[in-house]
Amino acid sequence: MRDLAKDPDLARQALETMWTARRFEEAVDQLFARGLMHGTMHLSIGQEASATGTCLALRPDDLITSTHRGHSHCVAKGADLTRMMAELLAKDSGYCRGRGGSMHIADVATGNLGANGIVGGGIPIAVGAALAQKITGSGKVVVSFFGDGAANEGAFHEAANLAAVWELPVVFVCENNHYGMSMAADEAFAIENISARAGAYGFPGVTVDGNDLQAVYEMVSSAAERARAGRGPTLVENVTYRWKGHSKSDKNLYRTREEIAAWQERDPITRFEDAVRKAGSLTDPDITAARKAATDAVREAIRTANAAAPAPATREVLLDAVYATEPTGVPA
Amino acid sequence: MTTPATTQAVENPTDGPGGAADGGTDDSRELTYAESVRETLGDLMAADERVFLMGEDIGVYGGAFGVTTGLLERFGRERVRDTPISEIAIVGAGVGAALCGLRPIVELQFSDFVTCAMDQIVNQAAKIHFMLGGAAQVPLVIRAPAGSGTGAAAQHSQSLEAWFAHVPGIKVVMPATPADAMGLLRAAVADPNPVLVLEHKLLYKQKGVVSRGHHVPLGTAEVRRRGTDLTIVATSVMVGKAVAAAEELAAEGIDVTVVDPRTITPLDETTILTEVAATGKALLVQEAPRTAGFVAEIAARIAESDTFHTLKAPLVRLCGLDVPMAYAPELEKASVPQIPDIVGAARQLAKGD
Numbered sequence: 014m015r016d017l018a019k020d021p022d023l024a025r026q027a028l029e030t031m032w033t034a035r036r037f038e039e040a041v042d043q044l045f046a047r048g049l050m051h052g053t054m055h056l057s058i059g060q061e062a063s064a065t066g067t068c069l070a071l072r073p074d075d076l077i078t079s080t081h082r083g084h085s086h087c088v089a090k091g092a093d094l095t096r097m098m099a100e101l102l103a104k105d106s107g108y109c110r111g112r113g114g115s116m117h118i119a120d121v122a123t124g125n126l127g128a129n130g131i132v133g134g135g136i137p138i139a140v141g142a143a144l145a146q147k148i149t150g151s152g153k154v155v156v157s158f159f160g161d162g163a164a165n166e167g168a169f170h171e172a173a174n175l176a177a178v179w180e181l182p183v184v185f186v187c188e189n190n191h192y193g194m195s196m197a198a199d200e201a202f203a204i205e206n207i208s209a210r211a212g213a214y215g216f217p218g219v220t221v222d223g224n225d226l227q228a229v230y231e232m233v234s235s236a237a238e239r240a241r242a243g244r245g246p247t248l249v250e251n252v253t254y255r256w257k258g259h260s261k262s263d264k265n266l267y268r269t270r271e272e273i274a275a276w277q278e279r280d281p282i283t284r285f286e287d288a289v290r291k292a293g294s295l296t297d298p299d300i301t302a303a304r305k306a307a308t309d310a311v312r313e314a315i316r317t318a319n320a321a322a323p324a325p326a327t328r329e330v331l332l333d334a335v336y337a338t339e340p341t342g343v344p345a
Numbered sequence: 346m347t348t349p350a351t352t353q354a355v356e357n358p359t360d361g362p363g364g365a366a367d368g369g370t371d372d373s374r375e376l377t378y379a380e381s382v383r384e385t386l387g388d389l390m391a392a393d394e395r396v397f398l399m400g401e402d403i404g405v406y407g408g409a410f411g412v413t414t415g416l417l418e419r420f421g422r423e424r425v426r427d428t429p430i431s432e433i434a435i436v437g438a439g440v441g442a443a444l445c446g447l448r449p450i451v452e453l454q455f456s457d458f459v460t461c462a463m464d465q466i467v468n469q470a471a472k473i474h475f476m477l478g479g480a481a482q483v484p485l486v487i488r489a490p491a492g493s494g495t496g497a498a499a500q501h502s503q504s505l506e507a508w509f510a511h512v513p514g515i516k517v518v519m520p521a522t523p524a525d526a527m528g529l530l531r532a533a534v535a536d537p538n539p540v541l542v543l544e545h546k547l548l549y550k551q552k553g554v555v556s557r558g559h560h561v562p563l564g565t566a567e568v569r570r571r572g573t574d575l576t577i578v579a580t581s582v583m584v585g586k587a588v589a590a591a592e593e594l595a596a597e598g599i600d601v602t603v604v605d606p607r608t609i610t611p612l613d614e615t616t617i618l619t620e621v622a623a624t625g626k627a628l629l630v631q632e633a634p635r636t637a638g639f640v641a642e643i644a645a646r647i648a649e650s651d652t653f654h655t656l657k658a659p660l661v662r663l664c665g666l667d668v669p670m671a672y673a674p675e676l677e678k679a680s681v682p683q684i685p686d687i688v689g690a691a692r693q694l695a696k697g698d
Contacts, residue, residue, distance in 0.1 A: 076445075110478035117476040126444055127477060131468050137437020138469060144438050145445035148397065148423065155441075168464070171434035178429065335513045337474050337482040337537035343448050344392045345535035345560050 032307030062281030066229025078135035083128035094314035111324030133166030162193025223251025400452030456489035471514030504633035523553035528561030564611035572600030635664035
């Protein structure tokens with residue numbers, strides 16, 4: 014297993030990815046606060062190692078399904094920042110042409126089958142995508158990201174079981190950030206580790222420090238290898254924490270400032286920078302440069318996206334967008 | 346656009362041999378509605394390896410209504426996939442496989458079980474193409490036996506088509522004949538959108554002439570019978586009942602048109618409006634409960650169009666009662682329109698001016 018901190022190229026890539034996700038969401042947070050962005054959004058600040066470590070473990074053509082808290086998944090899977098920002102700014106040049114917003118960004122070209130506004134909604138879809146890979150023998154693996162809250166949805170249980178009995182190439186990545194909106198995981202589960210649920214369906218489940226990039230990368234790499242070898246699913250529980258509220262309506266009434274501060278001390282990005290320094294693979298100027306590259310990329314994305322035209326708001330455009338028109342090619 | 350009316354005097358409005366609907370090709374023969382669906386599934390799987398089936402007990406058991414009998418032996422376990430009893434996973438896996446380029450046809454054992462899979466149908470399948478700005482398609486077909494008449498009571502007898510007509514992004518198909526069971530299913534699988542095919546379980550054993558490879562474009566209504574006094578618009582199993590009622594009425598000198606929309610999304614509004622305007626009287630018949638049922642939508646389309654001015658009498662709806670379906674046979678029959686009910690309602694409408 015490669016040590017990300019020791020490999021200069023991988024270390025730089027990982028740092029840039031995490032910083033890009035962080036800067037993107039900080040920018041989004043500010044744009045909302047200043048009234049320059051409408052709708053709603055769910056930030057994954059503090060959870061970047063989960064998305065980044067997971068996607069680093071995948072091949073470029075592997076697939077993911079994402080969640081309402083999906084910006085970092087998009088970034089880690091290689092989405093175009095300008096098209097992401099344009100979507101949030103309700104532009105026609107956005108990933109969804111202004112029809113989806115933050116909760117529905119997808120990038121089929123980079124293997125991202127889409128974020129999802131329904132908790133647990135993407136998990137059965139990931140299983141279906143994995144079934145397609147098995148049927149076609151593509152050799153691709155599907156990662157399904159979801160949160161702790163989703164593990165209590167029926168969709169998770171049905172999908173996990175189906176993936177198990179059909180030995181599908183899927184990795185279930187549960188990002189346990191301790192809260193389903195305001196509901197503490199402690200109160201929503203009578204088990205210590207969500208990963209224990211995998212045992213009930215007959216496949217391995219492991220709990221990982223989700224703020225430890227290397228740990229996430231190693232565990233998802235093993236799970237992906239297992240899936241690719243035709244040995245079925247794995248549940249990887251990345252224990253992490255979201256620094257920001259659930260969404261913009263959140264007043265943080267269900268947790269303490271001290272708790273948030275304690276988790277900020279465990280910042281996954283700082284932690285990886287320390288590991289890189291210790292390994293000596295990148296110098297301090299290298300690290301600063303990675304950070305700056307991310308900041309610049311986000312700034313440029315905002316500038317370009319802002320200049321784009323808004324989504325055209327005509328009745329015809331809307332009605333024409335509902336149904337696909339290209340035939341499936343199945344002989345009719 | 347309509348085809349010439351057929352005039353069989355039966356509760357069995359088949360697209361007759363040589364009829365315009367099937368082109369009258371040489372391989373026309375009699376099949377049951379279930380056989381027609383089965384042959385279509387087999388033909389589509391044979392023609393395109395992306396097509397596969399998933400559902401509960403569709404393999405060795407052949408499905409609860411025997412529709413998939415023999416397909417497992419022909420195509421194997423990989424393409425005729427028996428699933429656990431997990432409707433969310435069945436439909437969700439269909440959505441995911443469709444997104445990745447396959448052409449899944451999933452079976453819900455009873456259409457009532459859509460309730461268990463509602464998120465995947467309504468929030469996922471129907472919305473993905475739009476939500477993603479057109480960047481993805483979900484060519485998923487969901488087959489589901491609907492309707493009452495088998496003594497299966499309230500959780501296995503519903504007609505829920507109106508729920509889905511209310512969700513933009515999914516198409517809804519209700520074949521009323523063996524030929525349409527084939528033609529509409531072929532069109533559904535060729536369509537790049539999610540399509541819900543509501544097969545009526547009382548029709549599975551009905552026979553009709555079907556020509557192999559028959560295709561019916563979605564959104565084309567069929568005029569089953571053409572008359573001058575009154576137009577009945579009926580869906581699914583009510584089409585046959587309406588045609589039978591029309592034959593009874595013909596003996597009394599009342600001449601009835603029967604229009605079968607065949608697909609409710611998309612809806613062939615033009616044919617419906619034209620045929621209603623031609624007689625100036627409309628009787629709208631469905632099995633589903635009256636309140637907020639699909640024929641209420643047809644009534645509204647008539648009311649807001651120029652056809653309204655041609656009406657010689659108020660529209661009449663004949664629907665299921667607003668009750669859950671009961672078990673006892675007489676209670677069940679009393680809950681949905683029967684042929685005498687249609688005859689009575691049509692007679693009254695035809696005679697009143």
